[in-house]
Amino acid sequence: MIGRFTHETRGKGLHEVTRLVQQVVDRSGIDEGLCTVMIQHTSASLTIQENADPSARRDLQDWLERHVPEGDPAFTHTAEGPDDMPSHIRAALTSTTLSIPVVHGRLALGTWQGVYLWEHRRRGSGRRCVVHVGP
Amino acid sequence: MIGRFTHETRGKGLHEVTRLVQQVVDRSGIDEGLCTVMIQHTSASLTIQENADPSARRDLQDWLERHVPEGDPAFTHTAEGPDDMPSHIRAALTSTTLSIPVVHGRLALGTWQGVYLWEHRRRGSGRRCVVHVGP
Amino acid sequence: MIGRFTHETRGKGLHEVTRLVQQVVDRSGIDEGLCTVMIQHTSASLTIQENADPSARRDLQDWLERHVPEGDPAFTHTAEGPDDMPSHIRAALTSTTLSIPVVHGRLALGTWQGVYLWEHRRRGSGRRCVVHVGP
Numbered sequence: 260m261i262g263r264f265t266h267e268t269r270g271k272g273l274h275e276v277t278r279l280v281q282q283v284v285d286r287s288g289i290d291e292g293l294c295t296v297m298i299q300h301t302s303a304s305l306t307i308q309e310n311a312d313p314s315a316r317r318d319l320q321d322w323l324e325r326h327v328p329e330g331d332p333a334f335t336h337t338a339e340g341p342d343d344m345p346s347h348i349r350a351a352l353t354s355t356t357l358s359i360p361v362v363h364g365r366l367a368l369g370t371w372q373g374v375y376l377w378e379h380r381r382r383g384s385g386r387r388c389v390v391h392v393g394p
Numbered sequence: 395m396i397g398r399f400t401h402e403t404r405g406k407g408l409h410e411v412t413r414l415v416q417q418v419v420d421r422s423g424i425d426e427g428l429c430t431v432m433i434q435h436t437s438a439s440l441t442i443q444e445n446a447d448p449s450a451r452r453d454l455q456d457w458l459e460r461h462v463p464e465g466d467p468a469f470t471h472t473a474e475g476p477d478d479m480p481s482h483i484r485a486a487l488t489s490t491t492l493s494i495p496v497v498h499g500r501l502a503l504g505t506w507q508g509v510y511l512w513e514h515r516r517r518g519s520g521r522r523c524v525v526h527v528g529p
Numbered sequence: 530m531i532g533r534f535t536h537e538t539r540g541k542g543l544h545e546v547t548r549l550v551q552q553v554v555d556r557s558g559i560d561e562g563l564c565t566v567m568i569q570h571t572s573a574s575l576t577i578q579e580n581a582d583p584s585a586r587r588d589l590q591d592w593l594e595r596h597v598p599e600g601d602p603a604f605t606h607t608a609e610g611p612d613d614m615p616s617h618i619r620a621a622l623t624s625t626t627l628s629i630p631v632v633h634g635r636l637a638l639g640t641w642q643g644v645y646l647w648e649h650r651r652r653g654s655g656r657r658c659v660v661h662v663g664p
Binding site: 291307308314317319322353360361362367368372 | 430433436483486489490
């Protein structure tokens with residue numbers, strides 16, 4: 260079963276989409292299986308991260324800003340602005356697809372885990388994800 | 395089919411869990427299919443790496459220690475200690491889920507590949523993984 | 530359904546394999562499902578990246594060369610040469626497996642996405658991938 264969702268990000272950072280993914284699992288009616296999410300962009304990505312203290316997500320964002328900075332003079336792919344090339348690198352270092360087991364109709368995430376869409380462009384946009392749920 | 399295992403790590407580094415994953419594949423009775431492993435934590439992760447020379451794994455650990463160091467003064471998420479925030483970053487840079495084809499009842503790993511649980515906390519703990527095996 | 534392909538790389542960089550993966554999907558006859566690709570090596574990896582402007586891929590390669598450089602004096606795993614250990618780290622930071630939903634018999638990639646085999650060794654070699662396609 261294939262589902263889709265679009266999430267409007269409005270700037271950089273980790274946007275939780277656990278509920279949107281779980282809604283596709285709900286619609287699938289599958290009790291035990293596998294749920295795979297793929298983001299159809301190369302300047303935003305996915306990650307499973309801590310859903311408790313927001314400071315962890317701020318520090319994650321800050322680390323990427325410092326270690327894959329905008330304005331690196333070595334970049335040549337700069338047509339779309341200073342946040343273009345860092346976005347591709349940040350996406351390559353994190354994940355474009357995630358597969359999560361489903362148990363009793365729920366994503367089998369750990370207690371402190373959430374599914375996050377990681378926006379790497381300054382302005383953000385409507386980010387499209389495709390979800391597959393199978394037995 | 396869903397299986398689970400818990401692996402007691404006792405400190406940082408790459409702990410091989412190939413045999414634990416293969417045992418779930420064995421129990422599934424599936425001859426050809428897909429095996430997905432997810433770790434239910436955000437301060438430990440998964441990777442497929444070389445299972446031959448242990449110096450490769452030591453250098454991997456050392457690289458993370460140097461490039462995502464403890465005690466970075468920019469970190470604000472420090473309530474659980476100096477190894478807390480680096481653990482989240484190290485997990486985001488590696489993998490939380492891995493999907494491996496199954497052929498003739500075996501994980502279709504390359505000759506030199508093993509599945510590793512990468513512990514990022516100093517003390518380690520009982521790390522829980524959920525495994526899905528489907529046709 | 531399991532398929533395989535071998536891609537001869539002839540040096541470092543991102544080699545597009547979207548067509549090779551799609552060919553396995555075609556042979557499977559599956560209209561809606563999930564396609565998983567795994568590379569059976571630990572010194573090459575996989576990524577989904579921009580398939581339009583080649584400068585993005587050159588900058589990705591250049592970033593890894595600068596941030597996970599050959600000749601790091603801290604490396605001890607050097608038996609196979611200066612590009613050996615950086616290859617393992619670069620593989621750990623990117624992906625060994627990718628799962629992509631299949632819709633209407635096609636990989637459900639975004640408009641600007643392609644599947645790439647990322648060669649990390651100087652000389653390259655015949656890189657083997659295993660592909661699973663399921664409903």
